Every structure is written in C-alpha cells, then in structure tokens.
Amino acid sequence: MQISARRIDKITIFDVSGDIDLANSPELRKALLKEIKESRTPRVVMNLVKVRYIDSSGVASLVEGLKASRDAGTRFILFGLSPAAREVLQLSRLLKIFEVYDNEEQALAP
Amino acid sequence: MSRDVLLKLELRSDPSMLCVVRGAMERLTEAFGFSAAECRSVTRAVDEALTNIMRHAYRGQLDRPIEMFCGRVANQTGGERGDGFEVLLSDEGPAVDPAKLRGRALDEIKPGGLGLHFIRQSMDVVEFKRANGKNHLRLIKYLPPAKQS
Numbered sequence: 001m002q003i004s005a006r007r008i009d010k011i012t013i014f015d016v017s018g019d020i021d022l023a024n025s026p027e028l029r030k031a032l033l034k035e036i037k038e039s040r041t042p043r044v045v046m047n048l049v050k051v052r053y054i055d056s057s058g059v060a061s062l063v064e065g066l067k068a069s070r071d072a073g074t075r076f077i078l079f080g081l082s083p084a085a086r087e088v089l090q091l092s093r094l095l096k097i098f099e100v101y102d103n104e105e106q107a108l109a110p
Numbered sequence: 111m112s113r114d115v116l117l118k119l120e121l122r123s124d125p126s127m128l129c130v131v132r133g134a135m136e137r138l139t140e141a142f143g144f145s146a147a148e149c150r151s152v153t154r155a156v157d158e159a160l161t162n163i164m165r166h167a168y169r170g171q172l173d174r175p176i177e178m179f180c181g182r183v184a185n186q187t188g189g190e191r192g193d194g195f196e197v198l199l200s201d202e203g204p205a206v207d208p209a210k211l212r213g214r215a216l217d218e219i220k221p222g223g224l225g226l227h228f229i230r231q232s233m234d235v236v237e238f239k240r241a242n243g244k245n246h247l248r249l250i251k252y253l254p255p256a257k258q259s
Binding site: 019021023055060087088091092 | 147165
C-alpha cells in the first residue's frame with residue numbers, strides 16, 4: 001500500500017493505492033487519526049480508486065476514522081470503491097454508515 | 111472422502127506474506143473453476159484466517175510457522191453441489207478458546223471482530239480443532255454442480 005495526502009482548501013484527500021491488509025493498515029490508521037484528531041481537518045476524503053483489496057483490519061481503520069470524525073464533528077468521505085472493497089463493506093454491513101461517492105468531483109462538492 | 115493435493119505452502123507469520131498468498135489463491139481458485147466473485151470470496155476467507163493466526167495465535171511474532179494445504183475434495187452427497195476446494199491451515203500457537211471463534215454481532219459499529227464473520231460468510235465448511243499441539247482450521251467451498259470441471 002502507498003498513501004499520500006493532498007490539500008485543497010479545507011479538505012485533505014488521501015490517495016491510497018495497492019492492497020490494505022494487516023501489513024499496512026496500522027500506517028493507514030495512524031495517518032487518518034492524525035489528520036482528524038490533531039489537524040482537525042473539516043473534511044477528510046479517502047481516494048480508494050487504486051485500492052484493489054481491503055481486509056478486516058483495513059475496514060477497522062476506516063471505522064476508526066469515521067468514529068473520530070464524528071467525535072470531532074467533521075466529515076469523513078470515501079470514493080472510488082473497487083468491487084472487492086465495496087463487497088467487504090457490504091459484508092460487514094458498514095457500507096451504509098459511510099459517506100460514499102463514485103468520484104472525486106462528487107466527494108469534493110460543497 | 112478422496113482428496114487431491116493442489117498446493118502446499120510453509121510460511122512464516124509475517125504479514126508481508128499475505129499479499130503473496132492472496133496472489134496464489136486468486137490464481138488457484140480461478141483454475142479450480144470458481145466465478146470471479148467466488149474467487150474473491152475464498153481468497154478473502156484464507157487471508158482473514160491467516161491474519162487471525164498472525165494476530166491472535168502468534169500475537170504479532172513474525173517468524174512462527176504456518177502450514178497451508180489446498181486440495182480438491184470430491185463431493186459424495188449427490189448432485190446438490192460440485193467438488194470442494196479445501197484449505198487446511200495449522201499453527202503452533204496456544205490453544206484457541208472455541209468460545210472466541212464466534213465473531214461479533216454486526217449490529218454494532220465498531221472496529222475489529224470482522225475476520226471470522228468474513229470467513230463464515232465465504233465458506234461452506236469452517237471447522238476448528240486442536241490436535242498434536244497445533245491449531246487446525248479446515249475451510250471448504252463447494253463448486254456449484256454446473257461448474258464442476
């Protein structure tokens with residue numbers, strides 16, 4: 001997995017690529033929680049277009065990000081879910097609790 | 111029940127090996143005759159089972175042994191389903207409390223506890239036993255009858 005961050009106005013976009021699994025989900029979790037809890041960014045957007053696979057530890061990191069953003073009163077958005085990533089969120093019945101969009105334009109809309 | 115060996119692996123409990131196993135499982139399940147969705151499903155189950163071994167049986171130690179066996183089991187129950195893709199995983203971690211193998215309810219929004227749920231949703235057979243000082247997990251996914259090769 002590779003992760004990098006972009007900033008557009010008051011929005012931080014994390015561009016993630018590769019597979020998210022036990023080997024790297026702690027890195028994802030750390031980056032998310034730092035942005036949400038410490039930087040208190042009003043909107044954090046996860047670009048998952050290039051993520052092919054997410055395991056349960058990756059899902060757990062996303063859930064932690066969501067909970068932290070709710071606590072902080074900010075928005076946490078996912079876009080570009082692959083079939084495998086969408087399947088995993090559906091299987092865990094978590095898809096409906098996330099704010100999910102098809103593309104970046106929708107995710108960045110006011 | 112007859113059994114044909116398709117793949118045997120010995121690996122260490124290093125999470126960096128998970129992507130290697132997933133790559134092998136994707137190809138193997140495709141060759142076995144599963145649909146794309148079924149391939150993803152079986153691959154996910156094996157990945158989650160290995161993740162559980164690394165996290166819970168070996169508690170993050172990177173150099174402990176895991177044995178993996180994949181095979182074809184002939185279905186002998188009639189025409190309701192095809193042959194089965196069987197995965198056996200064994201580790202030398204402490205004995206697992208069967209009560210902790212249920213997974214958590216999904217009506218609560220919290221991180222963690224999803225791996226077992228994914229395994230049970232993906233596979234037709236999920237069996238655990240302790241024997242000879244090892245934990246043994248047996249998973250089987252059956253082909254639909256029409257897809258049997």
